[in-house]
Amino acid sequence: MIDIDVLEPGLLSSVQAGPRTGLRHLGVGAGGALDGFSWQVGNALLGNPGNAASLEFTLRGPTLRFPQGARIALTGADVDAFADGEPVPGWRAVALPAGCTLRLGACRRGARGLLAVAGGLDVRDVLGSASTDLRAGFGGLDGRALRTGDRLRARGLPPAVDVVTTQTGWIDPHPDIDLDRPARVRLLPGADALATPTPWRDPFRVAATSNRQGLRLEGTPLAVRDPGDRLSSPVIEGSVQLPPDGKPIVLLADAQTVGGYPCIGHVVQSDLPRLAQLRPGDRLQFETIDAGGALALACGQRQRLARISLAIEQARRLAGRPGP
């Protein structure tokens, strides 16, 4: 077990792991790391259990001190990261010596970074997941975001290094993480048809009021063909709702489980990580896709994740072999 002291919490940093499933009928949403792809790769890089809890930070990361040192991996957004003043690259395992201070600054590209720590963060599962439900106030660290003075613990052992040590092998997250803009996001049709024949020609811009519940989009206002009142019906991360003002809202993992606005589409599951990486002002281009295309994309993403895990595992075995 190692300690992690929070010297500065960043803009919004919370403990996140996998989704909370099987409880949507009680109004409990999935939650969990918004960029599930980066969360999984971070854990794979450290040989962590697949459901290990990481730290998700938003736009600007926290400053953390590791009294005993730690093995870490940064994935997700491109972030200005320094360990005792030395730059820390993303998408690879890095060993920090005892007493090291890790300063995670601004996300240069992308909105959400993930810090995985060897062994995973030591928090208790609540309703089947370690993830923080910030809206309902449970899970993670007392159901809330990090604050200055917090102490987290991780289940790994301290590494035997005296200086910041970066592993040579690294992971290329493309095409699952693509921080180029406008972001291409694939959409399946929803229950409510739009009034315009070519609604997705123009890109949208992400509004500053976006959060873990949803991305609010600005652009040419849309209208549904039948604007009458609707009975609230189930919604899920990826659902695209259209309020009367014509500005779509794309729901993310912390969204509520039922909603009353027209549902004009669903972002495919494999593009949820892209949604997580959109920051205020970023542009997003929807492209419609059919069910077969969506399933092929999901399948491709799962295969890439499996290949990444395999490659990391092989590299670890090779590194463990006695040298020539």
Place this chain on the structure above:
Amino acid sequence: MKARIDAWGDRGWLVTVDVDSIEAANRRVHALRAAIEARRPPWLQDLVPAYASLALVVDGHAARGQAACLAEARAWLERLLASAPDAEAGTLGRRVDIPVCYAPEFGPDLGAWAAHCGLEVEAAISRHTAGDYRVAMLGFSPGFPYLLGLDPALAMPRLATPRPHVAAGSVGVGGSQTGAYPAAGPGGWRLLGRTPLRLFDPQRAEPALLAPGDHVRFVRIDRAGFDALSGAGA
């Protein structure tokens, strides 16, 4: 049972039942939910009822792919709908009594609400406790019940400006809906009283006090009763 099945993104299927009235539609939803729940197919990750629709979240990550599971789920649903009677589901769902203290310190809108309804406060409270309510669905936040069955004479529009802080357990009326807030937070309902029960507690074996389809009655208690139940850690 007659119902429409639509794709729910690449996550599953959304079943929408006929809506002659919300009450009848919601009874169908809960009858169908119970039929699915009783069989609980392995690909079913979540089953989410709403007023007149029911979402099935399909998880194909296990032994079979998502495409195969989605196709299997669709065929399975069609067979189930063909064989499921358009149920009179009056017998389904538990009966849950929710004690409520209708006191001015908990229900700051009692007077205005009764006046809006053209009733004396005592008469308005009696009619609120006389209601047989049904949990149409939970949503908005964990454990938040959307109840059907409010006496139309007791309806009152929401506040023009929501209160920034409503205490957990607050019982109120918002439009033609009534219910209780599981957690503290902002809220626009007219507040009539408070229950000492916790509607949602993630540490409890059954985290939500109410389940979709339950029948609910509000039972009036006085302040001493409220304090006793709160003290008991209810």
